[in-house]
Amino acid sequence: MTNLNATQMTELLRIISMRIDEASAELGALDGAIGDADHGNTMARGFAAVVTACVEAANQDMKAGALLPIAGRSFLNAVGATTGPLYASAFLRAGQAFDAQEDIPVDRLPEMVVCFCDGIAQRGKATPGDKTMLDAWGPAARAVTEAQQNGAGPVACLDAALEAASEGREATRAMVASVGRAARLGERSLGHVDPGAASAVIIIAALREGLANLLQGEAS
Amino acid sequence: MVKRSGGNSDKAVLSEMPMRFGDDPLLWAAWLYYEDGMTQADIANLMGLSRASVNTYLADARTRGLVNIEIEPDRFRSVMIAKAMKDHFNLQDCLVIPSEGGDRSLFERLGAAGAQVLKRLVRAGDTIAVAWGRSVLSLAEELHHPGLADIRVVQASGSTTARIRWTPEACAARLAEALGARWVPLSAPAIVSSPEMRERLLAETVLSEQMVVLSEANRIVMGISSMRPESTIHSSGFLDGVDQQAHYQDAVGSVSGRFISARGEPVIGPVNDRTIGLDLAALRAIPQRIAVAGGIEKVSAILAALRGGYVNVLITDAASARGVLTADGWQEPKRRSQVPPPVVDGAAPRVHHGGDKKLINEARDIVDESIDGLLLAHEPLLAKVPGTHRAVMARNGPRSGKVGIVIGGGSGHDPGFWGYVGQGCADAAVMGNIFAAPPPDPILAASRAVHGDAGLLYIYGNFSGDVMNFDMAAEMAAAEGIRVRQVVTTDDIASSPPDARGSRRGVAGNVFVFKIAGAAADLNASLEACEIVARRAADCTYTMGLALEPVRLPDTRQPSYEVGPDEMEIGVGIHGEPGVMRQKIVKADDAADLLLDRILSEMAPVRGDRVALLINSLGGTQTMELYILARRVRQRLKAHGIGVHRTFVGPYFTSLDMKGVSLSMMKLDDELITLLDHPCHTPALTELGDQKGVK
Numbered sequence: 001m002t003n004l005n006a007t008q009m010t011e012l013l014r015i016i017s018m019r020i021d022e023a024s025a026e027l028g029a030l031d032g033a034i035g036d037a038d039h040g041n042t043m044a045r046g047f048a049a050v051v052t053a054c055v056e057a058a059n060q061d062m063k064a065g066a067l068l069p070i071a072g073r074s075f076l077n078a079v080g081a082t083t084g085p086l087y088a089s090a091f092l093r094a095g096q097a098f099d100a101q102e103d104i105p106v107d108r109l110p111e112m113v114v115c116f117c118d119g120i121a122q123r124g125k126a127t128p129g130d131k132t133m134l135d136a137w138g139p140a141a142r143a144v145t146e147a148q149q150n151g152a153g154p155v156a157c158l159d160a161a162l163e164a165a166s167e168g169r170e171a172t173r174a175m176v177a178s179v180g181r182a183a184r185l186g187e188r189s190l191g192h193v194d195p196g197a198a199s200a201v202i203i204i205a206a207l208r209e210g211l212a213n214l215l216q217g218e219a220s
Numbered sequence: 221m222v223k224r225s226g227g228n229s230d231k232a233v234l235s236e237m238p239m240r241f242g243d244d245p246l247l248w249a250a251w252l253y254y255e256d257g258m259t260q261a262d263i264a265n266l267m268g269l270s271r272a273s274v275n276t277y278l279a280d281a282r283t284r285g286l287v288n289i290e291i292e293p294d295r296f297r298s299v300m301i302a303k304a305m306k307d308h309f310n311l312q313d314c315l316v317i318p319s320e321g322g323d324r325s326l327f328e329r330l331g332a333a334g335a336q337v338l339k340r341l342v343r344a345g346d347t348i349a350v351a352w353g354r355s356v357l358s359l360a361e362e363l364h365h366p367g368l369a370d371i372r373v374v375q376a377s378g379s380t381t382a383r384i385r386w387t388p389e390a391c392a393a394r395l396a397e398a399l400g401a402r403w404v405p406l407s408a409p410a411i412v413s414s415p416e417m418r419e420r421l422l423a424e425t426v427l428s429e430q431m432v433v434l435s436e437a438n439r440i441v442m443g444i445s446s447m448r449p450e451s452t453i454h455s456s457g458f459l460d461g462v463d464q465q466a467h468y469q470d471a472v473g474s475v476s477g478r479f480i481s482a483r484g485e486p487v488i489g490p491v492n493d494r495t496i497g498l499d500l501a502a503l504r505a506i507p508q509r510i511a512v513a514g515g516i517e518k519v520s521a522i523l524a525a526l527r528g529g530y531v532n533v534l535i536t537d538a539a540s541a542r543g544v545l546t547a548d549g550w551q552e553p554k555r556r557s558q559v560p561p562p563v564v565d566g567a568a569p570r571v572h573h574g575g576d577k578k579l580i581n582e583a584r585d586i587v588d589e590s591i592d593g594l595l596l597a598h599e600p601l602l603a604k605v606p607g608t609h610r611a612v613m614a615r616n617g618p619r620s621g622k623v624g625i626v627i628g629g630g631s632g633h634d635p636g637f638w639g640y641v642g643q644g645c646a647d648a649a650v651m652g653n654i655f656a657a658p659p660p661d662p663i664l665a666a667s668r669a670v671h672g673d674a675g676l677l678y679i680y681g682n683f684s685g686d687v688m689n690f691d692m693a694a695e696m697a698a699a700e701g702i703r704v705r706q707v708v709t710t711d712d713i714a715s716s717p718p719d720a721r722g723s724r725r726g727v728a729g730n731v732f733v734f735k736i737a738g739a740a741a742d743l744n745a746s747l748e749a750c751e752i753v754a755r756r757a758a759d760c761t762y763t764m765g766l767a768l769e770p771v772r773l774p775d776t777r778q779p780s781y782e783v784g785p786d787e788m789e790i791g792v793g794i795h796g797e798p799g800v801m802r803q804k805i806v807k808a809d810d811a812a813d814l815l816l817d818r819i820l821s822e823m824a825p826v827r828g829d830r831v832a833l834l835i836n837s838l839g840g841t842q843t844m845e846l847y848i849l850a851r852r853v854r855q856r857l858k859a860h861g862i863g864v865h866r867t868f869v870g871p872y873f874t875s876l877d878m879k880g881v882s883l884s885m886m887k888l889d890d891e892l893i894t895l896l897d898h899p900c901h902t903p904a905l906t907e908l909g910d911q912k913g914v915k
C-alpha cells in the first residue's frame with residue numbers, strides 16, 4: 001500500500017474516536033483534578049463528529065487529503081470550547097500539508113503529528129512547559145522529524161512519536177499550569193498530568209494502531 | 221497549697237509574685253519560662269526556689285494543661301517535607317525553609333539557609349566548586365566562616381559578561397572570601413565562539429591547570445535554573461543567539477550551565493561544545509553536590525536535577541519541595557491531629573449531599589432540550605437564531621441603527637446567558653456545550669441576525685475557549701463587513717492577583733456588564749461609546765465566590781472535586797474548577813464577611829460611594845440563605861458608609877447544581893446608575909424604569 005484513500009483515512013479517525021471514547025471517563029477525572037472535568041467528553045464529542053463528517057465525505061468519493069479540513073470544521077462546530085479551535089487548527093494545518101485532490105501517502109502519514117503540533121502551537125500560543133497538550137505534541141513532532149531523517153518507516157515514526165509524547169505527558173506532572181483554566185490553580189496543578197497531554201498520547205497511539213492494522217491487513 | 225522548698229523565702233515569693241497570677245506559682249513559673257523566656261535557674265532565683273522545684277512546676281503546668289506544647293505547623297511541615305525529600309530522592313540531606321517569611325526575598329532566605337548548611341559540611345582541605353545563581357551568591361554573602369585550612373574554591377564554569385550581579389566569577393570569589401579560601405577562577409569565557417576555540421583554550425597552561433583543580437573538587441555549591449525567560453540561564457547569556465525552540469525544547473532546566481531534560485538526561489545543543497566548565501558527567505562524579513534552589517517556577521527543573529542525580533544535598537522551600545514531591549507521585553501522610561475520628565459502630569454513616577439525582581432524559585440531550593423548553597416558555601421574548609440550535613435572539617431587541625449586543629459562553633449557567641436577552645439588554649446569546657465555549661459558526665449566525673448596521677459588541681467571560689471562539693467569529697464577521705468590538709469580563713478576584721487582572725475569569729459580574737451595555741445600546745450610543753461604558757462597568761465589578769459542594773456534570777454524575785463534609789472551597793470557578801483555598805465551613809455572617817472583605821480590599825470604596833450588589837446562588841443554594849447573606853452584606857456596607865443603589869438576590873448566574881454563592885459588587889457613577897435603572901425586559905431581568913433605589 002502506498003496511499004491511504006478516504007475510506008482508510010476515515011478508518012484511522014474512527015479508531016482515534018473509539019480510543020478517545022473509551023478513555024473519556026479517565027480523561028474527565030484527570031481534568032476534574034485541575035479543570036472542569038469535561039475534557040474527555042469534549043474530545044469524544046469532537047472525534048465522533050469528525051467520523052460522521054468523514055464517512056459522509058468518503059461516500060462522496062472525496063480524496064483522503066480533502067477529509068482533513070472537513071474534520072477540522074466538524075470538530076470545531078461540535079465542541080467549541082478550547083479544544084475546538086486547537087484541534088480545528090491542527091486538522092486545518094494538516095489539510096494544508098496534504099493535497100486535497102490526492103490520497104495520503106502512507107509514508108507521509110506521521111507528518112500529521114507535526115502538522116497537529118504546529119497548528120495547535122499557533123492557535124494556542126502556549127510555550128513548552130506551560131502544562132498543556134503542546135507538552136506532548138511538541139516532543140512527538142520532534143520525534144517524528146528525527147525518525148524520518150533517520151529513514152524510519154511510518155509505523156516506526158509513530159512509535160517514536162508515541163514514546164516521546166508519553167514522556168511529555170509524564171513531564172507535565174512537574175509543571176505549573178500557566179495558561180488555560182488550570183492556570184488559576186497555581187501550584188495546586190502540580191503532580192497532575194495535563195489532560196490535554198494525556199489525550200494527545202491517546203490520539204497518537206490510536207493513529208499508530210490504525211496504521212499498523214491497515215498495513216497488516218494488506219500483508220495477510 | 222503547693223509545697224515549696226526554701227522555707228525562708230516563702231513569704232518573699234508571695235509578696236513578690238505579681239497579682240495577676242493569683243496565688244498560683246505554677247502559672248507564674250510557666251509564664252516566666254514560656255512567655256518571658258527566662259531560664260529555669262533565673263526563675264528559681266526569682267521565685268526563691270530550687271531549680272528542681274521549678275522543673276517540677278513546669279512539668280505540672282503541662283500536665284494540668286496550663287501549657288500546651290504545639291509545634292508550629294509551618295515548621296513541622298518543613299521538617300516533614302525535608303524528611304520525605306531525603307527518603308524519596310535518596311539525598312544525603314535536605315533542608316526545607318518556609319516559603320513565606322518576612323521581608324527578605326526567597327533567594328536571600330535560601331542563601332542564608334544554605335550558608336548554615338555549608339558551614340556544617342565544609343572541612344579543612346576541601347576543594348569546593350561553585351556554579352552560579354542568585355541563591356548561590358546570597359549564600360556566599362551570608363556566609364562568614366574563615367579559619368579552615370587549605371580550602372580551595374574553584375569556579376565551575378567560565379566567566380560571563382552578563383548584566384547580572386550573580387556571575388560565576390562573583391559567586392566563586394565571594395565564597396572564597398567568606399571561607400578565607402584560595403580562589404581558583406576559570407580564566408576563560410563560559411561560552412566561546414566555536415568548539416575549536418574551546419579546544420585551543422583548554423590547551424593553554426593556565427586554564428588546563430585550573431581545570432585540574434576543578435576535577436579535584438569534592439563538593440560543589442550550585443543553583444538550579446529553570447528555562448523560563450527570566451531565569452539565570454537566560455540572563456547569563458547562555459541562550460543568546462541560540463534558537464531555544466529548535467535546540468532546547470526538551471530541556472526543563474539547567475545546572476552549572478548544562479541543560480537537562482525532565483528525566484534528568486543531558487540535552488545536548490549547539491552551545492554544549494562551546495561551553496567551558498564542568499560537564500554533567502563530571503558534576504555527578506563530585507561526592508557532595510549541594511544545590512540551593514526554590515520557587516514554584518523551578519519545580520520542573522529541581523525535579524529533573526534530582527532525577528538525574530546531580531544533587532545530593534538540597535536546600536529549598538516548602539512549596540517547591542512539596543511540588544517536586546507531588547510531581548513525582550508522593551502523597552502527604554496525614555498527621556495524627558488530622559486523622560478523622562474512627563466511625564463508631566452503629567453510628568449513621570455521614571451521607572455526602574446527594575447530587576446525582578436529576579430530572580433529565582439523556583445527558584447528551586440536556587442542552588438542546590432545555591433550550592427548546594426555554595424558547596417555548598419565553599416565546600414572547602425570545603426566538604431561535606435561524607440556522608442554529610443554541611443561539612437565541614430578542615424578538616424586540618435588534619433594530620436598525622442600534623448597536624447589537626451578543627453575549628455567550630458555555631451552557632450550565634442558567635439563566636446565563638439566554639436569560640439576559642431582551643429589549644434593553646443583550647440582543648442575542650450563544651451557548652455551547654456544558655461549560656464549553658460555543659463554536660464560531662453560531663456566533664457568526666447570531667451576529668448576522670441581530671446587527672443593525674451600527675456594529676456589534678461581544679461580551680463574554682475571560683476563558684481561553686470563549687476568547688478563541690469569539691475571536692474567530694469576530695474575524696469572520698469582519699470579513700463580512702460587520703464591525704465587532706469585544707469586552708471580556710474579568711470580575712473574579714480569586715482567580716488571579718490584582719496586577720494580573722487581565723487573566724481573571726469573568727463570572728456572575730457579567731450580569732451587570734450585560735445590563736449596562738444593553739442599556740447604552742438601547743439609548744442609541746455608538747459602538748465605541750457602548751464599548752467604553754461596558755468596559756468601565758467590567759472594570760468596576762468584582763466577584764468572589766465560595767462552594768459548599770462541588771458541581772456534578774450531568775453525564776458523569778461525579779463531583780468535579782472533593783469538598784469534605786465540614787469544609788468549604790473559597791474562590792471557586794463557575795465550571796467546577798477547584799478554588800484557591802479550602803477551609804472549615806463557617807456560618808453565614810462569617811462567609812459573607814469573607815467574600816465582602818476581599819472585594820472591599822480591592823475595590824477600596826470610600827464613604828459615600830455607591831454600589832450595586834448581586835448575591836448569587838451558584839445553583840444549589842436556597843434563596844433563603846442568599847437573603848441571610850444579603851442582610852449581612854448590607855449591614856456591613858452601611859457601617860462602612862457605602863450606599864447600595866440596587867441589591868439583586870437569586871440564581872442569576874449558576875454553575876449547574878453547585879452549592880455555593882458568589883458576591884458581586886459594581887462601583888457606580890452617575891452614568892452607570894442611569895444605565896442600571898434603564899428599563900429592560902428579559903426572562904431573567906426586568907426593569908420597569910420607575911424604581912428608585914433606597915439612599
